[in-house]
Amino acid sequence: MAFATRQFVRAAASAAAATAAAKKLIVKHVTVIGGGLMGAGIAQVAAASGHTVVLVDQSDEILKKSTKGIEESLKRVTKKKFADKPEAGAEFIEKTLKNLTTSTDAVAVVHSTDLVIEAIVENQEIKNELFKRLDKFAPEHTIFASNTSSLQITQLANSTTRQDRFGGLHFFNPVPMMKLVEVIKTPMTSQKTFESLVDFSKAVGKSPVSCKDTPGFIVNRLLVPYMMEAVRLFERGDASKEDIDVAMKLGAGYPMGPFELLDYVGLDTSKYIIDGWHSLEPNNPLFAPSPLLNQLVEEKKLGKKTGEGFYKYK
Numbered sequence: 001m002a003f004a005t006r007q008f009v010r011a012a013a014s015a016a017a018a019t020a021a022a023k024k025l026i027v028k029h030v031t032v033i034g035g036g037l038m039g040a041g042i043a044q045v046a047a048a049s050g051h052t053v054v055l056v057d058q059s060d061e062i063l064k065k066s067t068k069g070i071e072e073s074l075k076r077v078t079k080k081k082f083a084d085k086p087e088a089g090a091e092f093i094e095k096t097l098k099n100l101t102t103s104t105d106a107v108a109v110v111h112s113t114d115l116v117i118e119a120i121v122e123n124q125e126i127k128n129e130l131f132k133r134l135d136k137f138a139p140e141h142t143i144f145a146s147n148t149s150s151l152q153i154t155q156l157a158n159s160t161t162r163q164d165r166f167g168g169l170h171f172f173n174p175v176p177m178m179k180l181v182e183v184i185k186t187p188m189t190s191q192k193t194f195e196s197l198v199d200f201s202k203a204v205g206k207s208p209v210s211c212k213d214t215p216g217f218i219v220n221r222l223l224v225p226y227m228m229e230a231v232r233l234f235e236r237g238d239a240s241k242e243d244i245d246v247a248m249k250l251g252a253g254y255p256m257g258p259f260e261l262l263d264y265v266g267l268d269t270s271k272y273i274i275d276g277w278h279s280l281e282p283n284n285p286l287f288a289p290s291p292l293l294n295q296l297v298e299e300k301k302l303g304k305k306t307g308e309g310f311y312k313y314k
Helices: 002-022 037-048 060-081 086-098 106-112 124-135 153-157 191-203 219-235 241-252 258-265 267-280 291-298
Strands: 029-033 052-056 100-103 115-118 143-146 166-171 180-185 207-212
Touching (some): 029 037, 029 106, 037 060, 037 086, 037 100, 037 166, 052 060, 060 086, 060 100, 086 100, 100 106, 106 124, 115 124, 124 143, 143 153, 153 166, 166 191, 180 191, 219 241, 219 258, 219 267, 219 291, 241 258, 258 267, 267 291
Parallel strands (some): 029 052, 029 115, 052 100, 115 143, 180 207
Antiparallel strands (some): 166 180
């Protein structure tokens, strides 16, 4: 009888452990790596929704600029959200900023985090090195996620020992305004991790959609080939870039035409994405490089940020 009891207790304990392991992680503490527009925006929405957030970048100067940008963004948000309640708006800003701290030492702050979101430069080697280093210091339960829009999540996950606790969280710019988040599940991402990332996306006020780890995920997989086909249409002389933009705005109801959008995104960014996809699938005609785009980038005509791309800007 004693033996049977011990067996039962062990079986019950094992079942309880399995149940606990299967439970989703409730994210409370978030570390955002990268204080640029995307990283600051992600930090803002996470802090505004009650999460404890640490925003990390290489220098205090960058972080001061990031914090100032977050404060200005919060003021714009409160003007709409609390139009008739200025006191409530001021309290909202104060609470949000209390939830947010900054650091230049990523290793030091990941010791007590539930979720690391990377939003640094789109460079495979740099991202891999970051995740490899943080993997050694983050707790076992910590989930890693990348905000990359063009790189494979699987390759990033393979730089760590936590492939099952690694996924993609692709936010859109500007983060406080755009409602969509693409949650990317690799073949190694556990269901527990995936559900935790979906729940976190909802908790910060976003509408998550799910996608496998395919180039461009959903939005960019459709959007980038569309923009590139517009360039090819123009290259062949089939239509002017002005008429193509007008056609897509008036005929498809798009807020911007493809050439306006390319200039807004940055021609260097678009070239980087299409070149990366072309190297993965060189025989895919959707990912074929554009001689005109390459020429403009070589001439440093990168779009609105340089004053000239497909169009000139004052």
